[in-house]
Every structure is written in C-alpha cells, then in structure tokens.
Amino acid sequence: MAYGKKENDNEYLKLGDDLKSGDFKPYYLVYGTEEYLKLSYKKAFRKAFGGEDGMAYTFFDGAPDVDELIDLLNTIPFTFGDNNGRLVIVGDSQWFKKTPPEKLVKFLEDIDHYPDTAHLMFIESDVDKRGKLYKVIQKNGFACEMGVQDHGQLSRWAARYLSNAGKKIRSSTMDLVLSKSGDSMDNIASELEKLIAYTGEREIIEDEDVEIICSQNVEDRVFDMITEMSLGNTDRAMKYYADLLTLQEAPMKILSLMRRNFNQLLLTKESVTKGMTAQEAAKYVGVTPWILSKLQNQAKHYSLDGIEDYLSRCLDYDEAIKSGNLSDRMAVELLLTV
Structure with missing residues (x-):
C-alpha cells in the first residue's frame, strides 16, 4: 500500500495526526534546518513506541550497518500487541545526499513484504530529492521538511x-x-x-x-547597529558594538554577522531588481517573509554600490585579521566609523 504525500510548508503537522490516531506509516523522513521541530517529533514518536528504555525502540546516530538494520526491522518486538510495534530512528545517515545502500533500497521498495510491525524514521539535515531512497520513502511513507517557520x-x-x-x-x-x-x-x-x-x-x-x-539576540543587535550606520548615527552604532562586547560577544562573530547582513541586503536589492514577489524574494534571500520586510526597510538607506563596498571591506578585514595585520576589534570599529 502506498502512503505517499505531497509536501508543503505545514506538512509536518500531519505527523501529529499519526501520533493521535496511532496509524503509523512504515517509513518516515524528516529533514531541514529547524532542529527544535525535529527533536520534538523524535521525542514524541519515541514515547509512542514505549520510550527510550523500551524494547521496541532503537536509535542509530549515523549510518548503521545495513544488515543489522534490516534484521532489526524484520524482528517482531516482544511487546507487540501492547503498543504500536517497533520504531527504528536513524539520525544523520547521509544516505540522502549520496548513493544509498542498494540492499536497503530494495528492502524498502518491497512494501508488500515489509513487516507490519516495523516503522523506520530518518532524521536528516539535507536531502537530495532525486535520490532513490528519498523517492521510495515519498512513495511508500511520508517525507516532510522542517525548515525555518514564517x-x-x-x-x-x-x-x-x-x-x-x-x-x-x-x-x-x-x-x-x-x-x-x-x-x-x-x-x-x-x-x-x-x-x-x-x-x-x-x-x-x-x-x-x-x-x-526577553533578551535581544546578537543577530538583532547587529541588525540594529547596521541600521544606525545607514542613518549616519555612528555614536549609536558604536554603542551597540560596546554593548555586544560587554556581553562578551567575539568581534570575529560580530564581523561575520555584519558580513551576512550586508550579503542579505545585497540579495534583497537584487530581488527588487528582478521583480520578485515577496514569497520569491524571501526564498531568494533565504529568510522568512517577516525578516525580509525588515531587510527591505533597511535596504532603502543603502545604495547597491555602498553595500558592495561594505562586503568587500568585510572580506579585506577578514584576510587582514587572519594574517595578523589587523585586530578583530579594530576591524569592526573601522567598518562602523570609516
């Protein structure tokens, strides 16, 4: 029987439906950058199959031996009948970014002979949707992305x-x-x-x-610092920098975040030039629509040449720091004041 599902931004919510109904798919794949969501569903599924210490749950951190994995899935748990069967979770196997073991692919493709008591879940960061393993799980199980939420x-x-x-x-x-x-x-x-x-x-x-x-995170403080730079408020920008140093944030980290912010501003400017919709632009820049709106407002105060100049200086200062010709603290001060 095929359980294939079409993905969308909220597709992961259907995992909650399975947890409520107890009607579990044979295979699951969850992937993406939102670690909180992935960990939450890992814990919820583990609990549904008897918990971490239960005999019906196994976790592999990294790619397991294929024969061992298949043998485990083929073994009926002693507790079957008292719970939902056996759950095996494999974390960060890397099988979705490179050629997966053919023996495993063939085993999972044969859904008619796959044991009813076995449920396999992969938790990954990145996947190649063109890969064999991804296609098998999408066809016979459930695959969903857990990315940054809007x-x-x-x-x-x-x-x-x-x-x-x-x-x-x-x-x-x-x-x-x-x-x-x-x-x-x-x-x-x-x-x-x-x-x-x-x-x-x-x-x-x-x-x-x-x-x-609530404490303001370092990314937001850097964002506000760059906004003050664009308005010519050097003293206020330096105050943000002093606050970050007081909070023991490393100047190299601050420089890296400034470079990332300027790169996002460059992409934001390009998205306007290309006539993108808000949704297209958010995907192009790699941020949520809400963050994009903040970047769009910030970008109004910078010219394209100005952004490119700051990016070039970030790279130059980074090289100077690594070669010992400039301190990281001074590099940030130069960006803020010159």
Whole structure:
C-alpha cells in the first residue's frame, strides 16, 4: 500500500495526526534546518513506541550497518500487541545526499513484504530529492521538511505554547517577543519559559514583561547597529558594538554577522531588481517573509554600490585579521566609523 504525500510548508503537522490516531506509516523522513521541530517529533514518536528504555525502540546516530538494520526491522518486538510495534530512528545517515545502500533500497521498495510491525524514521539535515531512497520513502511513507517557520507560523505555535501553560498574549506583544528572540524555535521556547516563570499566576503577558525578561539576540543587535550606520548615527552604532562586547560577544562573530547582513541586503536589492514577489524574494534571500520586510526597510538607506563596498571591506578585514595585520576589534570599529 502506498502512503505517499505531497509536501508543503505545514506538512509536518500531519505527523501529529499519526501520533493521535496511532496509524503509523512504515517509513518516515524528516529533514531541514529547524532542529527544535525535529527533536520534538523524535521525542514524541519515541514515547509512542514505549520510550527510550523500551524494547521496541532503537536509535542509530549515523549510518548503521545495513544488515543489522534490516534484521532489526524484520524482528517482531516482544511487546507487540501492547503498543504500536517497533520504531527504528536513524539520525544523520547521509544516505540522502549520496548513493544509498542498494540492499536497503530494495528492502524498502518491497512494501508488500515489509513487516507490519516495523516503522523506520530518518532524521536528516539535507536531502537530495532525486535520490532513490528519498523517492521510495515519498512513495511508500511520508517525507516532510522542517525548515525555518514564517512569522505567522511562529506566532501561532508560540501562542499554543503559552496557552498550554495557561497564558494569554496579545498579537502585538507576541510580535515584540519574536522581534527579540529571532526565528529560532529553540530561542523562542527559552524566552517563553522565562515569561511563564516571571508572570507566575498572572494570566496575561504584557509588553512590559517582555521588555524586562526577553533578551535581544546578537543577530538583532547587529541588525540594529547596521541600521544606525545607514542613518549616519555612528555614536549609536558604536554603542551597540560596546554593548555586544560587554556581553562578551567575539568581534570575529560580530564581523561575520555584519558580513551576512550586508550579503542579505545585497540579495534583497537584487530581488527588487528582478521583480520578485515577496514569497520569491524571501526564498531568494533565504529568510522568512517577516525578516525580509525588515531587510527591505533597511535596504532603502543603502545604495547597491555602498553595500558592495561594505562586503568587500568585510572580506579585506577578514584576510587582514587572519594574517595578523589587523585586530578583530579594530576591524569592526573601522567598518562602523570609516
């Protein structure tokens, strides 16, 4: 029987349907850059099959021996009948970026003889959708990407997170939380936990709570620093830099983030020239639509030549630092003031 599904941005939510119904596919593949989501579903599936210490669950960190994997899948767990069968999770196998073992591909292709008690899940970072293994899982199982979520998805997820803790938050206050935490779900969850603890028995989370509790991440501080540069506010830009140094952020990391920000501005400018839609531009720049809107506003204050000049200087300073001709701290100061 084929269980193939078409992917979209919210496809991973269907994993929750399987967990609720107990109707599990023979094969799963989850991949992408959002580690929080991948880890969350790994834990949820593990729990559904008896937990980490159960006899029906096995985890391989990296590519296992193929014969061992097949033998394990063919072995009926002693607990079958008491739970959902056997679950084997393989993390970071690399089989989806290079030629996979042919023996495994043939084993998984023969869905009619695949044991009903076995469920196999791969958790990967990158995949090649043209590969044999990917196509087999897409046809007979379920493949979904867990990438960076857009602003709306993050808002809804964070609202559910708070609701489960008995908390409520206005949409404008949620925007403030996300502006400080960035788009990493790990960071957002950490900030939400701090807000939950801080507000105690009080139900509604206010802007003031966020301002007191939530820390602005380093990427946002660098973004604000570059915005001040574009407006000619050198003193304010240097104040952001001093704050970052006080927080013990390494100048080389700050320089790297500045270079990334300028590169994103360059791509943002190019997306406008190419006449891209907002969705196309976000994909082209490699950011969420919400972050793209911030970059578009920032880019208005820079010329294309100015951005390219800053990128060139970032590269020059990086080489000078590595050759010992310039300190990393001075390199950032030169970018901010010259």
